[in-house]
Structure formats: structure tokens, C-alpha cells
């Protein structure tokens with residue numbers, strides 16, 4: 096549930112108090128800076144409204160300075176930005192994966208040039224469009240991949256900041272190190288100055304990679320399937336999402352919308368029946384495996400020859416999750432090798448049982464973390 100009246104610092108402290116987050120001084124400093132921005136944005140919105148009403152105050156006050164969160168993997172950058180975004184007192188606002196944003200910008204530039212070959216400068220209308228969609232832009236995984244991005248960015252961001260857009264970003268790279276030591280890096284320097292003028296760089300320097308720490312210690316196959324197991328899944332969801340509230344999500348599969356009942360960030364949670372007793376197919380399971388780094392499944396029942404279709408879907412699902420090195424946390428009636436013991440289909444399930452066993456091993460879990468950290472190669476899950 097979104098609580099627009101709560102400031103990020105209060106939400107962060109409540110999540111630490113609830114145990115969803117471990118206390119972390121570096122995160123506390125970063126969220127305190129984001130909290131200041133939150134108050135500045137709220138005050139700015141009031142001043143801008145008053146300015147519009149008053150004949151004397153025609154000019155809106157300058158927007159506040161944004162924040163660029165930088166740090167090693169697993170330090171909580173995305174978690175903090177998402178927490179801030181969820182409660183930000185700004186509309187409209189957007190939270191985007193930076194790579195997806197850049198692809199969209201290049202596509203729009205191409206389309207504008209094709210539609211109007213005489214267009215002298217396509218940047219101002221593009222900036223108008225973006226600024227119309229978002230007064231606050233939150234970018235996850237800010238990075239510069241190539242010279243085409245580098246050339247576009249300087250002018251585009253100058254135009255966005257001139258239109259009063261505020262930026263918050265997460266990155267593994269400090270602004271001054273973006274696109275350095277690359278051909279064309281020199282030409283990129285003015286952009287770095289623009290970013291630094293419009294966003295304070297805040298470093299999350301903590302020593303703990305929370306993603307790895309969780310993978311090392313997590314109990315991911317919970318039997319028996321009782322209230323304690325459900326509570327353990329609740330706790331795992333809170334831990335994986337930094338305490339974010341689950342919300343319905345939707346994935347696009349071959350032009351169809353696949354509804355996801357409960358998700359936050361790159362974690363989704365399903366009831367076994369909704370996942371394997373419903374009419375879903377391999378394309379759906381692949382989309383789920385692509386979109387989420389962790390999948391939680393409640394109430395995996397015993398399987399037998401009578402539930403042949405259900406078992407077949409479950410096998411396909413586990414294959415997809417296993418190939419993608421997705422973290423699986425589940426409550427189940429039995430250990431994997433006791434789930435499907437006799438009858439037609441039991442033989443085919445042996446490989447799945449073995450995979451389910453492996454998916455609980457620290458080695459599988461740590462390799463999954465290594466695969467999913469850093470710049471995401473996967474299809475971004477839709478923004479909250």
C-alpha cells in the first residue's frame with residue numbers, strides 16, 4: 096500500500112524496526128539525504144502552485160538538487176531509491192531502468208527524424224515529451240554503454256534539467272568515471288559536469304552485500320507446509336524486497352498480459368494452484384523466469400498420476416527457473432524426492448526433484464546472485 100504522507104526516513108526506520116531491514120549506517124545517511132529531497136520536493140510543489148496563483152510571483156522557484164546513489168553491488172541502492180520513489184510527493188513521476196530509457200530515447204529520435212527529415216534539432220521536443228511525463232525521473236543502473244548514448248545524453252539532460260526535471264539514480268560507477276578511458280570520453284566531460292551540478296553523489300560504502308548474505312543463509316524449501324512455513328515466506332519476501340509492499344504486476348507474453356498476483360522489484364510470489372493448476376504454458380514460465388530474480392511459491396502439494404497436467408506444468412516451470420538461476424523459495428508438503436513417489440509421471444519427475452534439491456544449495460544460490468547482480472541483462476520487470 097502506498098503511503099504518500101510518510102517520509103522516506105520514517106518508512107526506512109519502520110522497516111528496520113520490523114526486522115525487514117538490518118540497521119546500516121551508510122543506508123541511514125543516504126536515506127536521510129533522500130528524505131531532505133523529499134521535503135524539498137514537497138515544499139517546491141507548494142511554492143510552484145502558489146507562484147502560479149500569484150501575479151507577483153510569475154517565476155517558479157528552482158527545483159531541488161537530485162541524488163546520484165553509487166556503490167558496490169547488493170548495498171541497497173535500488174531498495175532505497177524504490178522506497179523514495181514509492182513515497183515521493185511529485186506527480187507525474189517515473190521509475191525506469193536506465194537502459195530501457197535510453198532505448199526509448201533513441202527510438203523516439205529515429206522516429207522524429209523519419210517523420211520530419213528537415214527537423215533542425217529533435218532534442219527540445221523530445222525533452223518536452225519526457226518532462227511532460229515525469230517531473231521526477233528515477234533511473235536504476237545508470238551507465239553509459241556506447242558513444243551513441245554519450246552523445247545524446249549531454250544535450251538531452253541539459254534540456255531536461257532546464258525544464259525543471261529532478262533526477263535520482265543508482266549506479267555502480269561515480270559520475271566522474273562514466274565513459275572515461277573510452278574513445279570519445281573527452282567529449283563526454285561536459286555531461287559529467289551537468290550531472291554533478293544537478294545531483295549530489297552519495298556513496299553507499301557499506302561492507303555487506305545483502306544479496307549474497309541472504310543467499311548464504313536462506314532456508315528456501317520449507318516443510319511441513321504450515322503457518323510457520325507461510326511466515327517464513329513472508330519474511331523472505333520482506334527481506335528480498337527490503338520491506339516493499341507487494342503489488343499486482345503484469346508481464347507481456349506474446350502480446351498477451353500475464354497477471355502476476357504479488358510482486359515487488361525483482362521478486363514475485365505465487366500460490367502453487369494459480370501457477371500450475373491454471374492454464375499456463377512454457378512461454379509464461381519463461382517470462383516469469385526472465386522478469387524476476389526470486390520467485391516464492393506457497394503450498395506445493397503432493398503430486399500423483401491424477402494430477403498429471405499439474406505435475407507437467409510444474410516440471411516446465413522448474414526447468415525455466417533452474418535455467419535462469421532464479422532463487423526459488425517454497426513451502427511444500429514434502430522434500431522434493433518425496434513429492435511425487437508413485438504412478439505415471441513419477442519417473443519424469445526425478446530430474447525435477449534433483450533440480451529442486453540443487454536449487455537449495457548455497458552453490459546454486461550464490462551463482463544465481465552472481466548472475467543477476469550488476470547491469471541487468473534480463474527484461475526489466477514493469478515499474479511499480
Ligand SMILES: Nc1ncnc2c1ncn2[C@@H]1O[C@H](COP(=O)(O)OP(=O)(O)OP(=O)(O)O)[C@@H](O)[C@H]1O
Pocket residue numbers: 115116117118119122166167168169170171172173174175265266267304305306333334335336337338467468469
Ligand atoms: N539493510 C538491509 N537489510 C537487509 N536486506 C537488505 C538491506 N538493504 C538491502 N537489502 C536487500 O539486499 C538485496 C540487494 O539490494 P539492492 O538490490 O537494493 O542492491 P543494489 O545496491 O541495488 O545492488 P546492484 O548494484 O546489484 O543493483 C535486496 O534483496 C534488498 O532487499
Ligand SMILES: [Mg+2]
Pocket residue numbers: 172173174235236265
Ligand atoms: Mg540495484
